[in-house]
Amino acid sequence: MxxxxxxxxxxxxxxxxxxxxxxxxxxxxxxxxxxxxxxxxxxxxxxxxxxxxxxxxxxxxxxxxxxxxxxxxxxxxxxxxxxxxxxxxxxxxxxxxxxxxxxxxxxxxxxxxxxxxxxxxxxxxxxxxxxxxxxxxxxxxxxxxxxxxxxxxxxxxxxxxxxxxxxxxxxxxxxxxxxxxxxxxxxxxxxxxxxxxxxxxxxxxxxxxxxxxxxxxxxxxxxxxxxxxxxxxxxxxxxxxxxxxxxGTHLDPPNLEERIRVCQSHLDFSIRWKGNHGGIVEMRRHYANYFRGMDHFKPFRSRLVTSHSYEEISQILREIAEHYQTVVHE
Incomplete structure (x- = not known):
């Protein structure tokens, strides 16, 4: 111990x-x-x-x-x-x-x-x-x-x-x-x-x-x-x-749903702690890392780091979920 x-x-x-x-x-x-x-x-x-x-x-x-x-x-x-x-x-x-x-x-x-x-x-x-x-x-x-x-x-x-x-x-x-x-x-x-x-x-x-x-x-x-x-x-x-x-074995890496859930939770707390503007700005450094390795993510990232609205960011996260689930199923 x-x-x-x-x-x-x-x-x-x-x-x-x-x-x-x-x-x-x-x-x-x-x-x-x-x-x-x-x-x-x-x-x-x-x-x-x-x-x-x-x-x-x-x-x-x-x-x-x-x-x-x-x-x-x-x-x-x-x-x-x-x-x-x-x-x-x-x-x-x-x-x-x-x-x-x-x-x-x-x-x-x-x-x-x-x-x-x-x-x-x-x-x-x-x-x-x-x-x-x-x-x-x-x-x-x-x-x-x-x-x-x-x-x-x-x-x-x-x-x-x-x-x-x-x-x-x-x-x-x-x-x-x-x-x-x-x-x-x-x-x-x-x-x-x-x-x-x-x-x-x-x-x-x-x-x-x-x-x-x-x-x-x-x-x-x-x-x-x-x-x-x-x-x-x-x-x-x-x-x-x-x-x-x-x-000696690996856990499965987080799936898309888990990445989005944790990212959203992080955003929610950030806004509660630093207010709407401060919380949104603080989160911008994290988005690329939460979704690292995902193909063609750059357009979504550009929108996430330029948005000033909590509702808009939450909507983008929902779009990410829908887009990549669709891509996986095609």
Whole structure:
């Protein structure tokens, strides 16, 4: 049984990675329905939370069905991170996660996210301040290092464990790599196999099939896997991986009816949460992925991403069902 504090996650948990502008409550709802064991909010700016910025505050929204759920924070100021940890704790999550992995310039150039990989003493001090500011378990997501010459994750893991984090998720790339090249799980395995490490170690990077999930589980011995990009438009991957690990056989992929049902459910929640305009705009990034691989889908996608009407989008989804069922039967 893998545990973070008192949170039991099963024998080999599958985690939904926190993704900016993706892992909001509507998206998390469909991932939870399809087997995600632990999920995180989109990362929340500590400075934005302290300023009471609307976007940051809205990201604190969590729902009972999501549990266990973690709120992920990022920032460059130790004092601000401690203060916003107290705010986030009041929102009632099951744990607090610190982002030391985000590679994008807008974050790293401000001294937050993966930038802390260049200043390990500050990372340790910031983590200690967050641990001290909450009664909840604190976890960390980070990368192997800043670049090829500073892959310091083994030292980082020991030092963060020593000051009280209760799990570590490692993306198998450096900051300089961004999302290019192949993720290096060998270093993740070294951290996991270090006899000093007692906390759960979760691997992240390039997991996009049940076969790869099982292979990496067996080869690298991690306690669980965190999945990001492969879940976008395909939340079924969690249950597909679980079924394959348990049985060695594949679940049938979602049929057209199931794709449309989940897409419609996602849209409905998106509008309830962000309002008509915001909900419709947020969904546009998901349509191509929900219907990936379908022949001649481009005209439907063009209509879905340009429509401003919930009724019209729902009608297009009904047309998709009718069109492709007709094509199959011809």
């Amino acid at each position: 893998v545990k973070i504090g008192n949170i039991e996650l099963g024998s080999f948990p599958l985690l939904l990675a926190p993704m900016e502008d993706v892992s909001d409550p509507p998206f998390r709802a469909v991932c939870k329905e399809n087997g995600a064991d632990l999920m995180y909010t989109e990362f929340i700016s500590s400075e934005g939370l302290i300023r009471d910025a609307a976007k940051s505050v809205q990201k604190l929204d969590i729902f009972e069905y999501e549990r266990p759920i973690g709120i992920q924070l990022f920032g460059s100021s130790i004092e601000t991170m401690a203060s916003c940890t107290e705010i986030a704790t009041q929102a009632g999550p099951d744990l607090i996660d610190i982002n030391y992995g985000c590679p994008v310039k807008q974050v790293a150039c401000k001294g937050a996210g993966a930038a802390l990989l260049q200043d390990i003493p500050k990372m340790v001090a910031m983590t200690k301040a967050v641990v001290d500011a909450t009664n909840l378990p604190v976890t960390v997501k980070t990368r192997l290092g800043w670049d090829e010459s500073t892959k310091n994750i083994e030292d980082v893991a020991e030092r963060l464990q020593d000051i009280g984090i209760q799990a570590l998720s490692i993306h198998g790339r450096t900051r300089v790599q961004m999302y290019k090249g192949e993720a290096n799980w060998e270093l993740i395995a070294k951290v996991k196999n270090n006899p000093r490490i007692k906390i759960p170690i979760f691997g992240n990077g390039d997991i996009d099939t049940p076969e790869k999930a099982l292979e990496y589980k067996n080869r690298y011995g991690v306690d669980g896997i965190m999945i990001g990009r492969a879940t976008i438009g395909y939340p079924w991957i969690f249950n597909e991986i679980k079924h394959f690990i348990q049985t």
